[in-house]
Amino acid sequence: MADTIFGKIIRGEIPCLKVYEDAQVVAFLDINPLSHGHTLVVPKEPAETLGQLSDESAAAVGRVLPRICRAVVAATGVKEYNVLENNGTGAHQAVPHVHFHVIPKPNAREGLVVGWPLRALDRETGSALAAKIAAGISSG
Numbered sequence: 001m002a003d004t005i006f007g008k009i010i011r012g013e014i015p016c017l018k019v020y021e022d023a024q025v026v027a028f029l030d031i032n033p034l035s036h037g038h039t040l041v042v043p044k045e046p047a048e049t050l051g052q053l054s055d056e057s058a059a060a061v062g063r064v065l066p067r068i069c070r071a072v073v074a075a076t077g078v079k080e081y082n083v084l085e086n087n088g089t090g091a092h093q094a095v096p097h098v099h100f101h102v103i104p105k106p107n108a109r110e111g112l113v114v115g116w117p118l119r120a121l122d123r124e125t126g127s128a129l130a131a132k133i134a135a136g137i138s139s140g
Contacts, residue, residue: 024060
C-alpha cells in the first residue's frame with residue numbers, strides 16, 4: 001500500500017469517519033469539507049491516477065459510488081451534488097492516490113465552485129481527435 005494519507009487510513013494507521021468499507025473500497029468524511037456531507041470514496045488499490053487503476057478496482061468503485069451518493073443525499077437532505085476526481089497536481093490532486101469526492105451542493109456559496117470556460121471544437125479537429133482516442137481505447 002502506498003505511503004499516502006489514504007494508504008495510512010486504509011491500513012488503519014490514521015483514524016477516519018468511515019461511512020463504507022468492503023474488500024476493495026473505503027469511503028469516509030473529508031476532514032476539510034467543502035460542504036456538510038463531503039465524502040471521499042477511495043479504492044484500496046494504490047494508484048495515483050484513474051488511468052493507472054485496474055479495471056477490477058475501477059469497477060468496484062463504480063458499483064459503490066451511486067450507493068454512497070444516495071446515502072449522502074439522504075443524510076444531508078441536499079439533492080444536488082458534484083462527483084469529482086482529479087488526476088495529477090496540475091489538475092488539483094492533493095493526495096497521489098485515486099479518490100472521488102462526493103460534494104453536496106446546498107447553495108451557490110457552499111460545495112464545489114467551478115468555472116467552465118467554454119471553447120468551440122471544429123468538426124475536422126474533433127473527428128481526428130475522436131479517432132485517436134478511440135484507437136487508444138482499442139489498444140489499451
